[in-house]
Amino acid sequence: MFYPEAVAVIGASSNPQKWGFGILHNLIQGGYKGRIFPINPSQKEILGIKCYPSVSSVPYKIDLAVIVVPPEKVFNCVIECGEKGVGSLVIITAGFAESGERYRKYQEDIAQEIKKYGMLAIGPNCQGIMCTQSNLFAQFVWLFPAPGKISIISQSGNVGASLIGRGIFYGIGFGKFISSGNEAVVKSSDLLEYLAEDQDTSVIMAYIEGVGEGEKFFKALSKTTPKKPVIILKGGTTDAGNKACASHTGVMAGQESIFSSACRQAGAILVDNLDDLFYASVTLAHQPLPKGDRVGILTWGGGWGVIAADSCVRQGLKVPPLPEDVIEKISHFLSYRWSHNNPVDLAASGGRDALSKALEVMIKSDAFDGIIQLGIGVSSFMRYIADSSFFFNSPDRAKLRKIMIEYAIKQDEEMSRKIIELSFENSKPVLCASDTASTPSPDNVAWQILKEKGMLIYPTPTHASKAFAWLVRYSEFLKKRANS
Amino acid sequence: MFYPEAVAVIGASSNPQKWGFGILHNLIQGGYKGRIFPINPSQKEILGIKCYPSVSSVPYKIDLAVIVVPPEKVFNCVIECGEKGVGSLVIITAGFAESGERYRKYQEDIAQEIKKYGMLAIGPNCQGIMCTQSNLFAQFVWLFPAPGKISIISQSGNVGASLIGRGIFYGIGFGKFISSGNEAVVKSSDLLEYLAEDQDTSVIMAYIEGVGEGEKFFKALSKTTPKKPVIILKGGTTDAGNKACASHTGVMAGQESIFSSACRQAGAILVDNLDDLFYASVTLAHQPLPKGDRVGILTWGGGWGVIAADSCVRQGLKVPPLPEDVIEKISHFLSYRWSHNNPVDLAASGGRDALSKALEVMIKSDAFDGIIQLGIGVSSFMRYIADSSFFFNSPDRAKLRKIMIEYAIKQDEEMSRKIIELSFENSKPVLCASDTASTPSPDNVAWQILKEKGMLIYPTPTHASKAFAWLVRYSEFLKKRANS
Numbered sequence: 001m002f003y004p005e006a007v008a009v010i011g012a013s014s015n016p017q018k019w020g021f022g023i024l025h026n027l028i029q030g031g032y033k034g035r036i037f038p039i040n041p042s043q044k045e046i047l048g049i050k051c052y053p054s055v056s057s058v059p060y061k062i063d064l065a066v067i068v069v070p071p072e073k074v075f076n077c078v079i080e081c082g083e084k085g086v087g088s089l090v091i092i093t094a095g096f097a098e099s100g101e102r103y104r105k106y107q108e109d110i111a112q113e114i115k116k117y118g119m120l121a122i123g124p125n126c127q128g129i130m131c132t133q134s135n136l137f138a139q140f141v142w143l144f145p146a147p148g149k150i151s152i153i154s155q156s157g158n159v160g161a162s163l164i165g166r167g168i169f170y171g172i173g174f175g176k177f178i179s180s181g182n183e184a185v186v187k188s189s190d191l192l193e194y195l196a197e198d199q200d201t202s203v204i205m206a207y208i209e210g211v212g213e214g215e216k217f218f219k220a221l222s223k224t225t226p227k228k229p230v231i232i233l234k235g236g237t238t239d240a241g242n243k244a245c246a247s248h249t250g251v252m253a254g255q256e257s258i259f260s261s262a263c264r265q266a267g268a269i270l271v272d273n274l275d276d277l278f279y280a281s282v283t284l285a286h287q288p289l290p291k292g293d294r295v296g297i298l299t300w301g302g303g304w305g306v307i308a309a310d311s312c313v314r315q316g317l318k319v320p321p322l323p324e325d326v327i328e329k330i331s332h333f334l335s336y337r338w339s340h341n342n343p344v345d346l347a348a349s350g351g352r353d354a355l356s357k358a359l360e361v362m363i364k365s366d367a368f369d370g371i372i373q374l375g376i377g378v379s380s381f382m383r384y385i386a387d388s389s390f391f392f393n394s395p396d397r398a399k400l401r402k403i404m405i406e407y408a409i410k411q412d413e414e415m416s417r418k419i420i421e422l423s424f425e426n427s428k429p430v431l432c433a434s435d436t437a438s439t440p441s442p443d444n445v446a447w448q449i450l451k452e453k454g455m456l457i458y459p460t461p462t463h464a465s466k467a468f469a470w471l472v473r474y475s476e477f478l479k480k481r482a483n484s
Numbered sequence: 485m486f487y488p489e490a491v492a493v494i495g496a497s498s499n500p501q502k503w504g505f506g507i508l509h510n511l512i513q514g515g516y517k518g519r520i521f522p523i524n525p526s527q528k529e530i531l532g533i534k535c536y537p538s539v540s541s542v543p544y545k546i547d548l549a550v551i552v553v554p555p556e557k558v559f560n561c562v563i564e565c566g567e568k569g570v571g572s573l574v575i576i577t578a579g580f581a582e583s584g585e586r587y588r589k590y591q592e593d594i595a596q597e598i599k600k601y602g603m604l605a606i607g608p609n610c611q612g613i614m615c616t617q618s619n620l621f622a623q624f625v626w627l628f629p630a631p632g633k634i635s636i637i638s639q640s641g642n643v644g645a646s647l648i649g650r651g652i653f654y655g656i657g658f659g660k661f662i663s664s665g666n667e668a669v670v671k672s673s674d675l676l677e678y679l680a681e682d683q684d685t686s687v688i689m690a691y692i693e694g695v696g697e698g699e700k701f702f703k704a705l706s707k708t709t710p711k712k713p714v715i716i717l718k719g720g721t722t723d724a725g726n727k728a729c730a731s732h733t734g735v736m737a738g739q740e741s742i743f744s745s746a747c748r749q750a751g752a753i754l755v756d757n758l759d760d761l762f763y764a765s766v767t768l769a770h771q772p773l774p775k776g777d778r779v780g781i782l783t784w785g786g787g788w789g790v791i792a793a794d795s796c797v798r799q800g801l802k803v804p805p806l807p808e809d810v811i812e813k814i815s816h817f818l819s820y821r822w823s824h825n826n827p828v829d830l831a832a833s834g835g836r837d838a839l840s841k842a843l844e845v846m847i848k849s850d851a852f853d854g855i856i857q858l859g860i861g862v863s864s865f866m867r868y869i870a871d872s873s874f875f876f877n878s879p880d881r882a883k884l885r886k887i888m889i890e891y892a893i894k895q896d897e898e899m900s901r902k903i904i905e906l907s908f909e910n911s912k913p914v915l916c917a918s919d920t921a922s923t924p925s926p927d928n929v930a931w932q933i934l935k936e937k938g939m940l941i942y943p944t945p946t947h948a949s950k951a952f953a954w955l956v957r958y959s960e961f962l963k964k965r966a967n968s
Contacts, residue, residue: 016875016884025875047875094831095821098786142869156787158859162919169923207787235787240803240826241794247823248786273795273946302582302732303640303691303719310725311757319724337579339731342724347578375642385626391500391509391531400500435646439653439923462757 001088001120002131002176004063005034007138008055008086010077011068011093012038014046019092020068022140023128024049030130030137030144035060055084063087066128066138071095071103074124078110082117089114090138091123097182098125098249111184119185125249126181127157130164132174133200139179148173148454149202149285153191155180155249156235159207163278170440171451172282175201182249187212189220196224203228205281209235209245211259218262225267226481229284229474232268233277234259267477269470276466279458283467286454287429289475294318295468296368297343298358300375304433305343308372308461315469319343320367329361343374352411356418363422363430370429370471372464376415377437377446377457382408409445412437416449431467433458485572485604486615486660488547489518491622492539492570494561495552495577496522498530503576504552506624507612508533514614514621514628519544539568547571550612550622555579555587558608562594566601573598574622575607581666582609582733595668603669609733610665611641614648616658617684623663632657632938633686633769637675639664639733640719643691647762654924655935656766659685666733671696673704680708687712689765693719693729695743702746709751710965713768713958716752717761718743751961753954760950763942767951770938771913773959778802779952780852781827782842784859788917789827792856792945799953803827804851813845827858836895840902847906847914854913854955856948860899861921861930861941866892893929896921900933907939915951917942 007027013020024038024047037060038046041053052058055065055077065086067077071093081089096107107124114121122129128139132147141161145168154160157179167174176198178191188208195201204224211217224230236245237256263270269284271277295312297319299305309319322330322342330344333354339345344362346354355373363371382405386392392401423430437446438459447457458464491511497504508522508531521544522530525537536542539549539561549570551561555577565573580591591608598605606613612623616631625645629652638644641663651658660682662675672692679685688708695701708714720729721740747754753768755761779796781803783789793803806814806826814828817838823829828846830838839857847855866889870876876885907914921930922943931941942948 016888025873029872029874099821142873144872154787156785156790158785159787159791162788165919209787209790233791235790235794238794238797240797241790243825244786244790244793244823244827244829247825248790248829272798274791274944275946301640301642301645302728303638303643303693304646306640306693306719306725306728306732307643307717307758309728310719310722313722313724314756337583339728341727341731343728345728345732388513388628389509389626390513404500435649460758462759 001064001129002136003134004087004136006037006060006062007032007034008037008039008058008062008065009068010039010055010065012040012046012051014043019140022142023066023068023092023138026137026139026142031135032137033135037062055080055086058084061085064090064138066090066092068092075106075110075113078113082113082119086119089119089121090126090128091121092126092128092140093123094125096124096184098247107182107184114185121185122178123181124184127160127179129179130174130177139177143168146173148175149200150174150205150281151176151195151198151201152205153178153180153188153195154207155183155188155209156207157181159274162274163205166278170456171447172454183212187216189213189217192217192220192224192230196220196227201228203281203285204230205277206230206232207235207277208232209249214262218266221263221266221268226478230268231271231277231280231284232263233271233274237272267481269473279456279463279467280470282454282456283431283470284474287431287471288423288427289478290369290429290468290471291475292369293472294320294367294369296362296365296371298355298362298371298373299343299345300355302345302347304374304461305339305345308374308465309343311462311465312372312468315465317465317469317472323365323367326361326365326367330358333357352407353414356415359418359430360422363426363428368428370431370468372461372468373419373430373432374461375434376419376432377412377434377444379405379408379412379445380441380443381436383443412445413449416446419450420453420455429468429471431458431464433461433464435459485548485613486620487618488571488620490521490544490546491516491518492521492523492542492546492549493552494523494539494549496524496530496535498527503624506626507550507552507576507622510621510623510626515619516621517619521546539564539570545569548574548622550574550576552576559590559594559597562597566597566603570603573603573605574610574612575605576610576612576624577607578609580608580668582731591666591668598669605669606662607665608668611644611663613663614658614661623661627652630657632659633684634658634689634765635660635679635682635685636689637662637664637672637679638691639667639672639693640691641665643758646758647689650762654940655931656938667696671700673697673701676701676704676708676714680704680711685712687765687769688714689761690714690716691719691761692716693733698746702750705747705750705752710962714752715755715761715764715768716747717755717758721756751965753957763940763947763951764954766938766940767915767954768958771915771955772907772911773962774853774913774952774955775959776853777956778804778851778853780846780849780855782839782846782855782857783827783829784839786829786831788858788945789823789829792858792949793827795946795949796856796952799949801949801953801956807849807851810845810849810851814842817841836891837898840899843902843914844906847910847912852912854915854952856945856952857903857914857916858945859918860903860916861896861918861928863889863892863896863929864925864927865920867927896929897933900930903934904937904939913952913955915942915948917945917948919943
């Protein structure tokens with residue numbers, strides 16, 4: 001399914017407003033290298049590719065067929081694919097179990113035919129699938145992320161798309177994406193089992209509304225979590241949400257308390273909103289696991305340090321006092337006004353490399369299992385100042401302006417590289433938060449360097465503390481497993 | 485203090501790396517209309533303004549003096565200001581109570597002198613003050629927000645700066661900002677009392693580490709909350725955070741449980757992170773208060789609707805079923821596949837104005853006290869598609885490309901204007917969330933129109949539900965007060 005040699009788009013359209021156009025377009029745009037067969041009886045050619053009137057008229061083997069015809073035509077279309085010997089289907093078409101009992105029955109009939117022919121099928125009522133390793137973008141949403149270690153299972157296409165969109169915005173890549181829709185044939189549990197073994201996937205993020213056969217799902221989950229982290233956002237945890245699921249993917253969301261305790265028992269990380277789903281997955285995919293829960297906090301500004309300390313403790317982390325030797329070492333290069341305490345608050349003293357020097361002392365100390373670093377990234381703000389200030393904009397200060405911006409860029413570069421280097425050398429996570437650097441931009445040097453390693457700049461200290469806590473939770477889960 | 489006719493900067497510097505430069509620069513850059521007196525014995529002129537060797541040598545009355553000399557010089561400087569008859573001081577200089585017992589004593593001595601002369605004083609150890617109504621930017625952080633209804637009290641300069649930076653990013657203005665620092669003379673309670681009466685302030689956001697005289701603070705708070713919402717982020721709610729406060733602003737953060745219950749009793753809205761502080765304040769400043777807690781949810785995509793419903797319920801809000809007449813009216817213009825349920829999920833049917841038509845039906849229904857609308861803003865995404873797609877980039881499709889972008893822009897414009905119009909007409913909040921439109925950009929038409937009214941586009945359904953809950957909580961507080 002993810003590495004097909006030939007793909008048919010049944011219901012391909014030449015009208016750019018139709019999904020049948022979008023899917024064909026995205027297959028081409030994504031750079032898929034295999035054969036593509038648009039199927040449409042009334043067209044000779046779409047987007048420069050020869051069209052066939054039906055699947056059966058294609059004189060080649062078809063590995064994957066994407067179906068995007070009206071719902072009443074799906075049944076015959078499936079039979080035709082079965083007869084042709086197609087390996088896998090992705091049924092985009094909606095109007096099945098989510099539209100009421102009559103349509104649920106129809107969906108079941110189709111599922112039976114698919115199984116009879118021994119085909120795999122994703123959907124119906126889904127957005128498609130994506131595999132960045134094979135340049136396969138068999139989906140109607142126009143999003144083309146770079147390859148990466150995170151794969152997504154989403155029972156909602158728009159939730160999946162919004163996660164991928166975020167990834168693109170922050171420069172985070174993905175591996176596979178499956179918009180599983182109503183899950184008439186292939187279930188989330190099957191997808192989990194597959195992704196557990198997938199070499200290209202190191203973290204699985206999932207949006208789940210309902211799991212049908214619960215036992216199978218939790219069994220698959222328990223087998224996956226010792227190999228790689230699984231982060232789950234459950235939709236339909238309340239009565240109103242549950243009703244919304246019924247008309248969305250036609251599943252019963254089930255009882256929240258049972259689902260969440262089973263998930264936790266199976267070692268999954270449960271979150272309750274999209275931000276957490278994104279941040280937890282990206283963090284677990286790109287940061288080393290800490291050996292314990294002791295956080296060293298390093299900050300340019302006092303208030304952010306206080307907020308970080310509070311929120312670490314609230315997340316169940318420890319913020320231990322500074323050992324004597326750390327205090328002594330840091331005092332060598334900072335003014336007396338630094339905090340002498342964890343958080344290490346530089347109180348804006350110490351020059352360009354004060355942050356990296358303090359970071360090095362802290363990360364090398366046995367007192368800490370990882371660092372939260374607040375206030376990286378000054379160059380984009382410096383450029384903003386230089387561009388808006390009457391002083392720096394005056395022509396006779398062009399040289400000073402240039403020096404200041406270059407100084408800031410150099411500071412960002414050195415600090416970002418040092419963070420990567422120290423984190424890898426010491427196998428400890430360094431989570432950065434900053435308000436000036438959390439939004440990507442061409443001027444944002446720190447973001448540009450850190451994103452190459454998939455390292456985020458979190459927008460607030462609270463985000464960074466939560467992220468640290470997810471790392472600790474997964475690390476503790478693995479330790480417990482190893483000891484049991 | 486906020487409307488001075490003349491300001492002195494004591495310790496003004498010609499070195500762009502010094503705070504004494506930044507403050508003078510920012511006063512000028514901000515467009516302050518009164519007289520400015522840089523004070524520095526070794527300079528004749530800084531930034532084109534005549535310098536005086538001392539406050540006493542200035543041949544004019546001084547209303548406000550910003551002090552940015554080294555800590556050991558602050559005492560004499562204060563006396564000189566007192567003798568000169570200066571009205572108010574802002575003491576930027578750090579190195580007082582936050583640096584240990586010896587310096588705390590020094591701070592107390594200075595405070596006593598200030599009171600003896602009957603002056604007001606902000607700080608020490610602060611970032612300055614700002615008043616957009618008088619173009620006064622007596623602060624060392626280079627941020628110049630537009631005028632707006634929200635005023636900020638922050639015991640941390642960097643927390644204040646990060647809130648203002650966010651406001652600028654999203655196009656949200658501010659009224660007054662007071663970085664209150666160690667609060668040696670003017671306390672948060674005094675500032676609350678002042679802002680409670682300030683005509684230009686309709687919402688107060690506060691970052692508080694400690695309140696010293698608790699009774700005075702909660703009394704001021706109780707007097708303020710019936711007039712305008714006060715949103716508080718408390719720093720130092722944990723042991724580690726508390727210790728960090730001591731070395732940050734030299735205050736004792738006090739016991740969390742007492743502070744929070746007293747705040748709630750006084751009618752303040754307590755939050756525990758920067759995101760919530762920002763979103764709660766901006767929402768309360770710019771949205772009408774709902775009469776009850778019943779939310780209508782309107783969405784382009786099913787998954788986002790499910791997440792919104794779950795998170796509304798978790799926030800204590802109601803997501804009531806759709807009344808018959810609403811179902812009937814909406815069915816007139818949507819395909820049978822729409823959800824027939826709250827959330828109203830359009831299932832991507834109904835054409836360009838389907839969202840606004842559904843919004844109108846819902847907001848006019850007595851069943852709902854306000855609306856959460858998901859999925860506004862397609863034009864920036866459409867431009868991204870058009871710019872990156874091989875299809876739309878081909879020269880012979882320039883016209884089609886133009887039509888598609890213009891269609892998307894028109895859709896965003898119409899929808900955004902309709903949201904503003906319907907919200908005002910019906911006095912009900914409409915909170916929008918979108919992943920494609922929550923980040924400001926020149927292409928983002930929805931953001932550009934909504935920000936004129938201070939209306940945010942929240943990044944996720946969870947943010948919108950939380951925001952709705954804050955509106956409900958404040959509305960209920962006012963009702964309770966009116967009935968008691």
